[in-house]
Amino acid sequence: MDITTGIIGAVIGLVIGFVIAKFMEKGKASKTTANAKREAEAILKAAKTDGENIKKDKIFQAKEKFLELKAEHEKVIIGKDKKMAEAEKRTRDKESQISSELAKNKNQNQQLENKIKDVEKKAEFYEKKQSELEKLHKSQIQQLEVISGLSADEAKGQLMESLKETAKSDAMAYLQTTMEEAKLTAQQEARKIIINTIQRIGTEEAVENCVSVFNLESDDVKGRIIGREGRNIRALESATGVEIIVDDTPDAIILSCFDSVRREIARLSLHKLVTDGRIHPARIEEIVRKTEKQIETEIVDIGKRTIIDLGIHGLHPELIKAVGRMKYRSSYGQNLLQHSREVAKLCGVMAAEMGLNAKVAKRAGLLHDIGKVPNTEAEVETPHAILGMQWAEKYGEKPDVCNAIGAHHDEIEMKTLISPIVQVCDAISGARPGARRQVMDSYIQRLKDLEEVAFNFPGVQKAYAIQAGRELRVIVESEKVSDDKAAELSFEISQKIQTDMTYPGQVKVTVIRETRAVNVAK
Structure with missing residues (x-):
């Protein structure tokens, strides 16, 4: 019983404590809620105050922005008004100017009408006078006829x-x-x-031949170039078409070929092979192929530099290549590119002196010998002047240039003034002392043959080949050859030379006839 009573009392105590604790927690919650309300009200009040401040700032900024935009707009309006005022002023000035011009034109028209009326009156007066003069003239003629009887x-x-x-x-x-x-x-x-x-043209002497010398560091390299049983040298000759001569000349071998391009390919290939040290047939063929491509590129570069130096434009790429190939060609020992450049400059100067188109003359002078650099052997039989003209026509050159190329050796008829200029400048460049080299024996023999042709005609007393074989002076006996016969003899000798002889350029035939009366005073 006591235990039950104690338990009940304990339970009652616990319940009472629980109830008291709940009441105490409720009081604390009330206080917390009140504090939270007060804090919320303070926050709301502060937020409201901040919002009002921000609103005032934004309104102020909007007003400032509005004032700025308004000021800018007013500036634009003022500028436009100013421009409109200026335009109106210009318009008024134009209107006043037009009005004055119209008034002036009106006065001029009035003056013109007055002058026309005066001219018409004078014309009527002159017609009357003319009719009166005709009547007087007829009467005078009649009187003269009566007097003369004719x-x-x-x-x-x-x-x-x-x-x-x-x-x-x-x-x-x-x-x-x-x-x-x-x-x-x-x-x-x-x-x-x-x-x-x-x-006005500066010139340089140029001499080309068919042999090049390739220098070596030592004679030991010769054996490597020849190769076992000569296979290397045979492969090199077969790939380049150049004859390679290895003799007792110290530290040098000789490359022989009439084609300068092939000779240059062989020289450069040898230089690369000797520098690299690997010399065998496969390597030789590879190096020769690369060198051929290099030479082709160099030929194009030379052609481009040449036409740029001379101020020539719009040349076909194939003609540019032909110009570049001229560097590796020679004619009578004269480098073909140097000769063509010289002729082009001479043509340009001469055409300018004569008031002709200097650019066209330069173009024709540069291209006049492109027929000497054919790409195929089948074209060799055609005269180089005709071949060059055909190439120029094929690649779109003008008729004046084509005619000058084809006619510079009288292969065809000259149709423009540029053609004789190219012919003359070609002769000037070729006849310059030191420009061309010929074998002395053949040169002397050609001069003798020229003189012999003249001696075969009757009445010829003396004959002299001068000007390096470009002129033949013939002295005839005055008793046997008359003046008319001298002109005929000059023509016949020139035709004989043209038919029977081969010579570069032209040969001028001059026949001299003179009568001498000699007496002695004793």
């Missing part, structure tokens, strides 16, 4: 017959004088132009 047509015929012979003789004398003066002036001007052209 009609007007008969008197006119007699007067014309009397004046015809006098006029004819005067006209012939005047014509002869004019022709002589024209010839003299033309010769002087031609000499002046040619001399000025030659003086």
